[in-house]
Structure formats: C-alpha cells, structure tokens
Amino acid sequence: MNMTLAGGLSMIGNIGNAGNVAQWALEWRSAMLRFAQLHLQPREDAEDAVQDALAAALGVRPDAVAEGDPRRYLFGILKNKITDRLRQKYRHESSSLENFDDDLDQILFDQRDHWHAGMAPAAWRTPEAHLESDQFFEVVDICVGKLPKKVARVFSMKELLDCEPEEVCGTLNLSKADYWQCMSRARKQIQLCLTQNWFEGAR
C-alpha cells in the first residue's frame, strides 16, 4: 500500500466503502504494516499485503463494514493476505531442510534431562500487572525478534495469525514433528528471554 491508493480512495470517498477505507488507510496502515512485517520480508512484500487487504476491504457491503469493528475486520483480511503470500512463498520449499541450531535444550537441561543448576525457572511475579506497559511489550518484541527464522515463522503463524497447526504445516510445507519442535523452541526461548530481561530485573 502506498499513499497513492490512500489518496485515490479519499478522492472517491463517496463511492461504496471507499470513504471508510480511505479513513482506515490513514488510521490503520502503520499498524497493519508493522504486523505484516512480522511475517513477510522484504518490506515491499508486507506493503503489498497491506495494499491487497485495503483493496479487498473496498469489496464488502458498506452496511456490513459500518456495523463492524474496523480492527477485527481489517486484520482479518490482512491475515488471509499474509497467509496466501506465505503459502505461495513456501509451496515449493521444504522447510524441513532448513534446520535451526537447537542448542537451547543443552543450555536448559543436563544429561539426565533434569534442569541445569541455575537454569531452573522461578514463577513470574504478577505477570498480569505488566500487560499495560509499553516498555514490557518492547521487551516481548525483542524476545520474539530473537527467535530463529524458521521458528519465528511457525510461531507467528500459530500465535499471531491464529492458524491451526495443520494450516501452519500445509502453508510452510513442514512435518508435524517439525511444527512441534518449532513451537516448543519458541515458547521455551521466549519464556527464558522474558525471565532474564524483564522478570528478573528490578523494574
């Protein structure tokens, strides 16, 4: 999506949904682009997905749009556009071949498969108290950003795009065993990262 589309939409604002969508493009484009960039690189691919989503929003009955919640509506379309692009991108690739270096278990567990001394987790204190903090979400962002690429793709499809495991496997062309490995790695790594960078700190 570029400003040309937003500008064009505002000029034809009284036709169908164009007025709504032009307003949404101004209000929501940055958030949509930020979200799309979590899943699609380079940035141009993410921009194209946002543009596709806004263009698709033009096609829906105006009364249906007026009654709905724009965030849910726009991000619902965007998620479908992102998933379509991921499916096209990975259709001919075997993600199973793209292994990540899963050394985290060696850090967490000893040879008897018990927690290593010093790595055993302690329960987070009042995690719900941090859910309004922008600073906390900056740390979540950093932790998610540190995931290995393949793990990040699987994790973000499941947790951020709300895809079912079968859809994740089908889209990224990977086995169920690979999926479980990636999800496990992601949740372990993010928990460890948040523990070390937020909950153990004096915030």
Add this chain to the structure above:
Amino acid sequence: MMKCKAYIFQLTSGQLEQAPLATRVEAQVHRWRCRHCRAFTRNDEALSAVLTAYKSHLTDPKK
C-alpha cells in the same frame, strides 16, 4: 517415568493438550514432583496471556 525435558517438550509443543490419558497422568505426576516444572508451567500459562495482549498491542493504531 517422565523427566523434565520430556515434560517441557510435551507442554510447550502443544502436544500435551491432545495427549492420551496415560501421558497426561504421567505429566501431572511429574508436575507434582518437580517444583521447577510447576513454575515453568505457570509461566507458560502467563505467556499465553502475554501473547494475546501482545497481539492486541501490535494491532493498536496508537502504538
């Protein structure tokens, strides 16, 4: 007997929810015996809430 590494993998991979009864019982017994895995499990539940809020944060146009 289920050990920490296997329990944590079952939990974090999402397999535990769908696991056969025998595996879920084994996991429960492991949790009773291991306070570290109990702590990890509580944090993992909190992580689900964090991720739901994170998703909402990401799609907030004011951020």
